[in-house]
Amino acid sequence: MQPIRTSRGFSRRIWGAAPALALAVLAGLAGRPAQAADLAFSSGALAPIEEAQKMRTVILKDYPGKVEFLPDQPPALLTRVRAELEGNAHVSSVLGANHGDLATLVPSGALLPLDDLAAALASRGFAPDLLKMGRLGTEHQLYIPWMQATYFMVANKKALPYLPAGADINALTYDQLRQWGEAMQKATGKRMVGFPAGPTGLMHRFFEGFLLPSYTGGVVTTFKSAEAERGWSEFAALWKTVTPNSTSINFMQEALLNGDVWVGFDHVARLLGALEKQPGDFVTFPAPAGPKGRGWMPVVVGLSVLKGAPDAEGARKLIGYLTQPSTALVTAREVGFFPTVNAPLPPDLSPGLKLAVSAIAATGGAKDAVGALLPIGLGAKGGEFDKVFLDTFQRIVIRGEPVRATLDRQGEALQRIMNETNAPCWQPDPVSTGACQVK
């Protein structure tokens, strides 16, 4: 099974606490977890044990110098980093984390500006959008984009004959996806489309990053709009072709491999297992488009240097090493996160990875792409934010409650969260002063 990569894996939550606790105890006993001579690299990414081992034994193997790789679940990681900063007990020099997690450290000034490093590394050919995201809305480059991932769709080749006439699989619309699902249902007698709506699935990201941006061009501001009403209604119609097992699916790769689902959506890390195992059986393509374009959610992991870093110079060197194209390719091969720099993929790339890479490129490069970032500035309210979308889904799609009334009701809950956190709007919602407002 592919290890869980997001913060929502529940077994990882349980077990993830144990090493953190052990580390805290050790840190308390020894005074510091890392040897003074080693460069401490704290990371919210690659925390599953297999990936952490790949990081230590393969990706960092050629780095000239000793690096202590200290991965942790994002909430625990941020707590630890804040404790280091506030307690003035600096251990970590480099911090690798999701865009949204790094954003929470900006107000405290914890991230050192890296403008000169970005300039020095410019020849690597970073994707300009990603570099811009690394400014985190400030004047300075606060992180260097390290790895990226996203969500896309996978179809079993058996599903291809049922594609609606004239549909281009790389430029599908939600309407065509529904017709496709209906055609498959008619032919097989079963609902063959799948979404990861299980307890630890990433369904909320589909609403926040794909469905709503496609229909409304926004997420928060347009939550109650007439466009949103249409989007939810059409999704409820599409759901009639979706397997009812979807509310138990956490990793789409399993449902794809056992044939429960012919056409499914998920995060690349939760699809790669199927693509690697049976690359000949599947095709990959971007999520559908709605009236406002093709919503998609880039997942960017950045590298920052922390204020008070014991070894700021070594930290910069390590960032340089991790973002060089050769290391980025090793990273893609070993852990399934993709380069942020211009790194021509080698011809010997495994067929499964090739499928993933082509879908990621097609998603980000789509002419009608509407990029929607992970929520920013919500702090501990991130979970409740996700719940607003999941509850809306539960009410409208599963329980068949009226769309308008549900959006009004859930819109209030959404506004309460925005007010409590005072979080300004993020892309694709237009820039706001003060808390983002549900219109």
Next chain:
Amino acid sequence: MMRGRALPYLLVAPAFVFLAVLFCVPLVQTIALAFQTGTGFGLGNFVQMAEDLNFNDAVVNTFRLVGVAVPLQMLAALGMAVMLGHLRAGRDLVLWIWTIPLGLSDLAAGLVWLALLNDQGYLNTVLFHLGIINGPESWLTYETPMALFAAIVIAEIWRSTAIVMVVLVAGLQLVPKEYAEAASVFGASPWKIFLRVTLPLLKPSIQSALILRTVLAFEAFAVVLAIGGRNFPVLVSEAYTWQHFNQAPAIAAAYAVVVMGISLAATVVYLRVLRTPAAQRA
């Protein structure tokens, strides 16, 4: 002598400290957390909990589960305990096999049943080979709530009947044989002996088993989560969801307080209803 008087307290002290630190302190903290709101203390968390989409379902599902599973378990455990009493050979082996589910973690038990009952599970395989179904049938979705509920009840019964049985087996061994012999001398049928002699004498054990089992059933979590996921919310799974996914510990604490209140109430009810006068205690 001072030392002699202090000794019992010294011997009790480790357990007392253990309970105080690892049980009482978190308990007080949880209750405090549940009543804490942004500005002070109040019922805000409970209001938010009760207004939530899944709260009513969670309450109803929890009581349905307890109401159906616990009586069935009591009956099954009573039958098993009595049968064990009548076994001449192999009693220990049977007891050992029946208590295997006790050694499994809740989650593992849930996953075992999930493997049996999901679309590609053994149940469907058997039904397919018997010609009853034509392909994989879904039993555990939001569209099949009765089958889902039945699956959870069966899994709960399988997993935790043994604990009830162990309590009742112990209780049966305490019941003196003389009473039954006396009753049979006076011409009572075995069924009558069971109803009029064994069962009343077993009441204290039944009471303990019921309290234990009911409190645990109100806390049912891992089996339900493994089989039902979000399709079958119960109180504890909602507490877990609020803590881990919604990252709102205060609401999770409110759920914990509700579960504790219900468990306490159930215990009080059992203690009163099944009270055995001191003179009758075996």
